[in-house]
Amino acid sequence: MTDEFSPWREFLSNKKAVVGLVIVLFFAFMAILAPIVSPYNPNTTNPSLFLSPPSRAHLLGTDELGRDLLSRDIYGAQVSLIVGIAAGAVAVVIGLIAGLISGYMGGAVDEIIMRIVDFFLVIPALVFMIIIAALLGPSLVNVIMVIGLLSWAPTARIIRSMVLSLKEWPFVESAKANNAGTFYIMFTHIFPNVTSVLYGNAMLAISGAIFTQAALVFLGVGNVNSISWGGIIREAYTSGALTAGDFAYVVPPGVFIFALIFGFIMMGFAIEEIMNPRLRSIRE
Amino acid sequence: MNPFHKYISRRVIFAVISVIAIISFDFFLFRLMPGNPILLDYRSPALTKTQIETLSKQFGLNLPLWQQYFLFMKNTFEGNFGISIFYHQSVSSIIFPALENSLILLVPATILAIILGILTGKLAAWRRGTSVDSAVTGGSMALYSIPTFWLGGIFILLAIKTKTFPVSGMYTIGEVFSSPVAEFADLLDHLILPLVTLTLVLYGQFTIIMRNSLIDVLHEDFINFAKSKGASDNYVLNKHAVPNAELPMISIIAVNLGLTVSGAILTETVFSWPGIGFLIFNAINARDYPVLQAAFVIVAVAVVFANLMADIIYSYLDPRIRYQ
Amino acid sequence: MIEIENLTVTYKTRSGRIRALEDININIQNNEIFGIVGESGSGKTTLAMAIMGLLPSNGFVENGTIKINGKDILKLGPEMARRIRGRIVSLVFQGAMNTLNPLMKIEDQVAEPILIHRTANREEAIKKARKTLELVGLDSYTWKKYPHELSGGMRQRAVIATAMIMDPSTIIADEPSTALDVITQAQIMNILKDLQRAAGITVIFISHDLPLVSEMADRIMILYGGRPAEIGLNKQIMENSGHPYTKGLINSVPSIERRLKPIAIPGEPVNIKDPPPGCRFKPRCPIAIESCVSYDYVPKEPEKDHLVFCKMYGAE
Numbered sequence: 001m002t003d004e005f006s007p008w009r010e011f012l013s014n015k016k017a018v019v020g021l022v023i024v025l026f027f028a029f030m031a032i033l034a035p036i037v038s039p040y041n042p043n044t045t046n047p048s049l050f051l052s053p054p055s056r057a058h059l060l061g062t063d064e065l066g067r068d069l070l071s072r073d074i075y076g077a078q079v080s081l082i083v084g085i086a087a088g089a090v091a092v093v094i095g096l097i098a099g100l101i102s103g104y105m106g107g108a109v110d111e112i113i114m115r116i117v118d119f120f121l122v123i124p125a126l127v128f129m130i131i132i133a134a135l136l137g138p139s140l141v142n143v144i145m146v147i148g149l150l151s152w153a154p155t156a157r158i159i160r161s162m163v164l165s166l167k168e169w170p171f172v173e174s175a176k177a178n179n180a181g182t183f184y185i186m187f188t189h190i191f192p193n194v195t196s197v198l199y200g201n202a203m204l205a206i207s208g209a210i211f212t213q214a215a216l217v218f219l220g221v222g223n224v225n226s227i228s229w230g231g232i233i234r235e236a237y238t239s240g241a242l243t244a245g246d247f248a249y250v251v252p253p254g255v256f257i258f259a260l261i262f263g264f265i266m267m268g269f270a271i272e273e274i275m276n277p278r279l280r281s282i283r284e
Numbered sequence: 285m286n287p288f289h290k291y292i293s294r295r296v297i298f299a300v301i302s303v304i305a306i307i308s309f310d311f312f313l314f315r316l317m318p319g320n321p322i323l324l325d326y327r328s329p330a331l332t333k334t335q336i337e338t339l340s341k342q343f344g345l346n347l348p349l350w351q352q353y354f355l356f357m358k359n360t361f362e363g364n365f366g367i368s369i370f371y372h373q374s375v376s377s378i379i380f381p382a383l384e385n386s387l388i389l390l391v392p393a394t395i396l397a398i399i400l401g402i403l404t405g406k407l408a409a410w411r412r413g414t415s416v417d418s419a420v421t422g423g424s425m426a427l428y429s430i431p432t433f434w435l436g437g438i439f440i441l442l443a444i445k446t447k448t449f450p451v452s453g454m455y456t457i458g459e460v461f462s463s464p465v466a467e468f469a470d471l472l473d474h475l476i477l478p479l480v481t482l483t484l485v486l487y488g489q490f491t492i493i494m495r496n497s498l499i500d501v502l503h504e505d506f507i508n509f510a511k512s513k514g515a516s517d518n519y520v521l522n523k524h525a526v527p528n529a530e531l532p533m534i535s536i537i538a539v540n541l542g543l544t545v546s547g548a549i550l551t552e553t554v555f556s557w558p559g560i561g562f563l564i565f566n567a568i569n570a571r572d573y574p575v576l577q578a579a580f581v582i583v584a585v586a587v588v589f590a591n592l593m594a595d596i597i598y599s600y601l602d603p604r605i606r607y608q
Numbered sequence: 609m610i611e612i613e614n615l616t617v618t619y620k621t622r623s624g625r626i627r628a629l630e631d632i633n634i635n636i637q638n639n640e641i642f643g644i645v646g647e648s649g650s651g652k653t654t655l656a657m658a659i660m661g662l663l664p665s666n667g668f669v670e671n672g673t674i675k676i677n678g679k680d681i682l683k684l685g686p687e688m689a690r691r692i693r694g695r696i697v698s699l700v701f702q703g704a705m706n707t708l709n710p711l712m713k714i715e716d717q718v719a720e721p722i723l724i725h726r727t728a729n730r731e732e733a734i735k736k737a738r739k740t741l742e743l744v745g746l747d748s749y750t751w752k753k754y755p756h757e758l759s760g761g762m763r764q765r766a767v768i769a770t771a772m773i774m775d776p777s778t779i780i781a782d783e784p785s786t787a788l789d790v791i792t793q794a795q796i797m798n799i800l801k802d803l804q805r806a807a808g809i810t811v812i813f814i815s816h817d818l819p820l821v822s823e824m825a826d827r828i829m830i831l832y833g834g835r836p837a838e839i840g841l842n843k844q845i846m847e848n849s850g851h852p853y854t855k856g857l858i859n860s861v862p863s864i865e866r867r868l869k870p871i872a873i874p875g876e877p878v879n880i881k882d883p884p885p886g887c888r889f890k891p892r893c894p895i896a897i898e899s900c901v902s903y904d905y906v907p908k909e910p911e912k913d914h915l916v917f918c919k920m921y922g923a924e
Contacts, residue, residue: 505707513698
């Protein structure tokens with residue numbers, strides 16, 4: 001019995017998914033078109049405009065170095081999206097491989113990998129990331145790797161349980177009976193059916209990475225030298241703008257972080273909702 | 285040894301191995317990082333000559349690496365983490381009080397968030413698909429998406445503008461208190477904003493966990509069975525569904541303790557709450573590596589330990605594990 | 609006495625409305641064992657749920673009445689319906705792993721109906737639960753155990769005890785022994801038979817397994833695609849069946865007595881989302897003719913108490 005199931009159509013007819021997608025696309029365009037859309041160069045300093053309030057010329061005012069806040073907020077989208085997606089991808093890929101191997105191989109391999117996964121789940125990831133990032137020094141690649149390498153555990157767990165239930169399915173039995181090799185089965189049979197869980201999980205991983213990057217920069221580690229929303233919030237503190245009551249400085253970057261994370265989470269939840277009943281229609 | 289004891293001992297062994305792994309990783313991280321931060325620190329001009337000599341002896345700074353490793357292990361288990369470059373005192377005299385302050389913030393926040401999360405999660409799951417559910421789920425996802433440090437900042441901004449609550453520290457600086465009650469009142473005054481911030485952030489997460497757990501349980505056969513006995517919907521929900529939903533919640537919350545700690549660190553930094561998170565933040569800025577090294581271990585080990593406790597509690601509460 | 613008249617039960621789904629049961633008419637006498645046989649999708653579980661008032665939120669009774677001793681239980685408010693559930697009419701579920709609450713001890717779960725309906729205090733409830741458990745063959749060893757500590761057969765006995773404890777006048781058993789091995793199945797069947805005889809209860813026995821049902825039932829109704837195919841006394845159905853589906857069911861089971869090869873019924877189960885017009889069995893029926901698509905489900909009555917819902921019956 002075949003289902004007339006088209007993932008894209010299901011996705012687009014889900015309210016949560018559409019809202020999430022629109023939000024993410026909005027920020028994607030913001031990031032790509034930043035040089036065009038932003039009114040000023042975000043790095044141009046102008047000491048005479050120290051912490052000036054919102055005005056016609058500068059809609060959100062300027063920061064302590066006289067840089068236009070609106071432009072900085074617009075450019076901030078770039079880092080959040082790049083790090084979020086890249087780190088999320090690293091985490092998901094590692095988790096996918098670990099989960100596939102662990103779930104399919106079983107036995108001692110499974111035990112060892114699962115203990116490692118448990119370890120990574122238990123440890124307070126942010127603490128590790130803060131300290132490691134502090135030691136490594138500021139750089140985009142460092143941040144992506146640190147976040148990615150410490151966030152793969154939840155994905156591994158989910159993939160593994162998926163694989164465990166897929167292992168029992170008859171089409172795996174018949175593939176084995178036809179002398180198919182282990183890796184062959186893993187990639188051509190198991191993997192396609194795991195993608196359903198993977199996408200939802202990827203959305204959550206990306207949203208986590210966006211938050212973590214902002215948190216790290218806020219704390220003073222990670223890629224502090226690029227323009228990012230976490231950095232702008234940090235500067236709101238360190239410049240005294242926050243305590244002085246400068247809403248225009250501190251509110252927009254936070255709202256942007258919130259919105260982007262919320263967008264990805266919406267999509268993630270929507271995918272989970274769609275995929276859940278579908279888990280039973282396995283493509284053989 | 286019956287299966288249950290075997291289960292418990294397996295968890296304990298795992299915890300012990302995790303702790304050893306954490307301490308080992310900590311050792312190598314700080315020794316092998318570019319610039320060899322620890323050794324540099326221990327030659328810092330901020331320390332007195334006697335201090336440097338004591339440290340050299342205790343940590344074997346001139347001995348081969350593997351010997352240093354075992355000395356480090358021994359020192360860690362004894363609570364000796366060296367001397368703080370910034371504070372000029374032993375790290376342990378700084379860290380443990382800070383840990384205590386963190387708990388004053390963390391524990392009430394977690395408990396409040398769990399209680400509130402169970403209540404709203406229950407509401408959302410029972411009225412699944414209705415506007416109540418959408419509102420609760422949407423609101424929880426929104427809370428979950430709000431960056432902790434930004435939310436705290438907004439509260440600070442508002443508090444300063446409205447002159448309602450203090451926004452930094454644990455007590456009013458320099459204040460002399462007339463009585464323990466007055467001192468406690470001052471503490472509460474300072475606790476309110478960070479507590480509300482941290483609770484809100486955790487609450488969103490716990491609501492969703494409870495809701496999903498309860499929805500799964502409501503699909504189980506024994507729910508229909510309970511209904512067939514003539515039980516009212518309320519009875520089925522509270523006597524059958526919720527207890528079964530709360531159980532997996534314990535283990536999920538335990539696994540997410542790491543996230544709880546992250547939230548606490550960010551909240552402390554924002555409000556200058558003198559806990560271990562704030563300590564880490566300052567240590568990074570001051571390049572105070574002995575403190576960082578110690579904080580790394582302490583926080584990680586605390587989380588491992590809390591996880592173990594949650595595991596043991598769970599296995600006592602779930603008859604399927606208790607009576608195998 | 610249970611009288612079901614013109615019962616139509618419908619489900620609202622994303623792909624439209626599905627009539628799981630259409631125009632069902634049954635009269636069940638007191639102390640009778642009434643069997644309902646059908647494959648999955650026939651509507652048999654829907655019937656059980658409709659009588660119990662446990663239809664899911666997207667299911668509703670579109671038409672018809674269900675009268676117990678003259679009173680239409682469908683017209684009762686939820687509170688009154690709840691008082692009947694588990695007390696006057698109780699349900700024995702299919703023996704799934706999770707029918708019992710994994711966090712509650714056996715004797716507590718069996719005693720629960722008493723506490724729910726407040727007919728005794730906790731001490732007496734536990735006492736009665738233990739007595740009832742003994743009746744179904746579960747001794748004191750099991751009382752304080754948790755469900756996962758018992759075997760499937762023992763759990764199913766506990767479910768039966770729960771259904772019995774309020775001394776109901778009717779028990780609906782929906783595939784009570786399906787998930788169990790044959791030996792345990794036989795044990796469960798014997799328990800049901802003994803209990804029925806001793807307590808004089810009306811039993812509605814629902815299953816896909818016709819021979820199993822015929823071991824116990826006084827009368828049997830064959831259900832197909834949400835509509836009746838045949839109703840009659842046990843002997844009539846088993847030895848003188850009129851409907852081709854019934855005959856197909858009887859022939860598809862290997863039997864030592866008959867020494868014939870089992871013959872499977874061809875085709876797929878009916879799609880109740882989009883049922884064929886007229887007789888629902890027509891697409892799979894060996895003797896169907898074109899005009900069966902206009903069959904109006906008016907039965908033929910070859911002998912007293914025997915109804916055959918087939919246009920072609922007797923038209924040799």
